[in-house]
Amino acid sequence: MRKHWLIGCALWCVAQLSMALAPYTHASPLPAADLNAQISQIEGKLKSEGFTLLGHHVPKGITGQASIVVSDPAMLAVIQANGTGSSIVAAGLRVGIAQDGAVSYMTPEYWYRAYLRNHYAGAQTAVKSIEQRLAKVLGSGEGFGGDVPFAQLTDYRYMFGMERFDSANSEIGSFTSFDEALNTVQSNLNKGFGDTQRVYEVVMPAQKMAVFGVAMNSASDGEGWWVNKIGTDFPAALPYEVFIVDNKVYALYARYRIALAWPALGMGQFMGIINAPEAIRNTLARVAAASTANN
Template sequence: MKQLILWAVLLFWSQLSLALAPYIKGDKVAAADLTARVDLLEKKLQAEGFTLAGRHLPKGLTDHATVVVTDPAMLAVIRKAGGSTVIASAIRVGVLPDGSVSYTNPDYWYRAYLRGQFKSAQTGAKSVQARLAKALGDGGGMGGDVAEGDLENYRYMFGMERFDSPNSEIATHANFDAALKAVRANLASGVSDTSRVYEVVSAENQTAVFGVAMNSASDGEGWWVNKIGADHMAGLPYEVFIVGNKVYSLYARYRIALAWPALGMGQFMGIINAPDAIRATMVRVAGGGN
């Protein structure tokens, strides 16, 4: 009996050790206001070789922000992999009103977004993780957890979308240049109360990704993030990405669940309208119609 109990305990801990959190806690930044906190984070990240891509100050989430950076070495890996892996280009760092900091766990997000290409990116991912920890601190994981073996084909529960769900495709254009032009123009004009946070374009393999701020008071990110946890600021902004002549945006029952994996079903039901509202917004950003 004792052996059986010991085996069960060991199995439990071995499974737990293979679970990954979506975010890592950083050291607090003790700056007087949000702008100063963001400036400080950007300087720390640049000192470790990261390239600034944008900053996100979401409407409806007062005194919250996300700093977005890229890593040149990881971008080279992503470009070599090609296709939908372009969505993995951004590294996100969230900061809260009290100065709390968290950042995307590379091991978690690269497994989910690079999927079958992850093995070729492991060395780069470890470098990114080490330099993020040096720049921002490492206070351990936060935000829930997912077994590392589940991330390649992650879904929140049976029947919900995965990364490659067909309803993540939102527009088709004549060619890559036309798709890129449409997304840029729509974000510049603020279609559906959106704006551009960042963009990463790889013209040579016809891929691009944009961070999109959804600023609408009625169905933008503010209302649903406040319902499920604004401490996950590093989960924002949402993305649209282009592969060839097609534009995609990961369907929210996948994308939100990936960024907030500890959500209970009751919390999901509280934002039941968010997935279709987000998709409708992104369709308009993509130039896919009204």
């Protein structure tokens, strides 16, 4: 009986691994070339398959890589309809490019399961369409970046005691209305507070929700220093997001957001960037600050 139990446990573990998802997917490579030329080439391909260009990000302090952010009309419709404003964070789809010609993109099912959570079931038609069109226009190779059982993504956290998607410390600002929150974030990004820069934005005023891709450019506490420490192999991990739901502003706390984007990191690597979560939060809180006198 014990032998049968052990065999059953082993088969269950294998089954769980086979149902795991990686955060990124290898695409067909481009010839090594100027990064701006590669960005333009990939943007053209994405537009040809019905994706809407939102912006691109060339991170400061990370050599020879960029990401392109697009949206998909069907996914935006799902986000509008699903009844939970926090799903707006899923509006941007990121494609990564390296100067040596490597191309990758965020694995749609991985990120949408994590960001849409209990509303993922209603998005599967849109997700499948996105997967098929990305594979058609960019190619579809192996997944990489780690493996997370898909059943865990809905309520993902790296380990016990660490943050999940809806942790309280993801809130970074509160206002009297959606319009006040939106105007504040837009104004602060326009002025570059916290040494930040807007990469993209998607605003759904009727639903009172919005999301911004934010470049964090500071040499001392921006994204460059901590990404270089944990690995620059995932250009589709950036940019970071700030999002608004009703009158509140959020940025997914980094012990969740970094872990979701780099799920294979060891604890020693996390300890090497122990100051990053609060540095990120402090930077993005300046973007969401109602009083800008000290920014």
